[in-house]
Amino acid sequence: MFSSIDSISISSWNVHGLGQKHRDPDFLELINHDINILIETWKGVEPDVQIPEYNYYCKQRTKANKAKRNSGGIIVYYKKKFEKGITYLKNVTKSQNRLWMKLDKSFFGLQDDLYICGIYIPPKNSPHYNNEYEGLESEISFLSSKGNFLLMGDFNSRVSNYSDFVANDENNINLTHILPDNYKSDFQLTRKSQDKIINPQGRDLLDLCVSAQLRILNGRFIGDLLGNMTFFSMKGCSVVDYAITSESLLSSVNYFIVKTPSYFSDHNQIVTHLKCDGKLPNINNINKKIDFEFKWTNTSKLLLENELNEKYIYEELNNFQQTNFENTQDGLNRATDLISDIYITLSHKCMRKRYFKKKRKRISNWTDSNFFALRSTFNLYSKKLKLSPFDQSIRLKYFFYSKQLKTVSKLKKRI
């Protein structure tokens, strides 16, 4: 039996030092996506960063001479069940700031192979800056004939709401001769941004988008129609974390979300949801999580009678009877899966679902109750700050509670 994959979620997050965050259940809950790209892990070689249910690729920056800690560093966590569909492309780049991988088109049911790059572009005045965009562009052109792209990460490039494509108007007609022949100039989707500033790296990014036919997802999709800020500090805020895809992949984007600020990092996590149509062998069906039960109601009888008049149900039962299942454990599993699928489909239509109540953790001590109270206050200001990034009084309160939360969180872990 197979279970289908109809969408895949990919997150990227500058975590500002991973430390022991990957041991924190709250943090793990935030990186529960199919693929999670973590930037600025500050981890060295052979880091101890295994987490349950996930495999990972990692890359580290060579440590500076006198430095006490590592800087940079990329870790990509992907769900173990996707192991066979994802390849780490070790040789595409020599840069320590980029990590390429490939999603197999047949595994995920995509039009073309998808090349994903987890990326960190240092600020231009940083000693680690080394013509990042030139390198990136040549890697893209090397791969461009082979499939589509998704770049996600911290670009340190501010583009405001300037166009990442050449608008189709007479002002730009003189540019057409330098554009690729197949350039689609009628693409007019507007993009918003809360950030009104553009910097030189931002221009580089826009140039790259135009020349490689890539489009920025920020400020364009359900989940981030405003172009939310992705970085907050005491001093200010900016949009520097982006998800960027091939233009032809835009129609496959379900959502793009900039998460609310969290106390784990000064950057916000960003998440891309892509449509796909893959099939996954259902090896361990036992582990399927069921968090509800079906309940018979007084309308159920009528609904079931109606449903049994439908043609499809006989077709499916017929299909079940006609199928030859091998006389093995595997065959038996397939048979039970198929028949129970039919029952479940029917149950969905006729009965009411009752969800199991989640067990509430008992708040046991002072630290715990203090932590939860602080966290809800913090979450409130986090949402407020996302909506009004320039409001000084909200910002001050946000950072005040953020600091408190961090201290209490540390205390909590000691217990």
Added chain:
DNA sequence: CGCTCCTGGCTATAAACCAT
């Protein structure tokens, strides 16, 4: 454990630069 030092990373702002 808490304090201090160091480094990287980032913004804002002032200063320099440019074309008119």
Added chain:
DNA sequence: ATGGTTTATAGCCAGGAGCG
């Protein structure tokens, strides 16, 4: 001159290591 834009600098903050 002037007004907008680009570049360089100052300053702030947080995390990690070392030390007592």
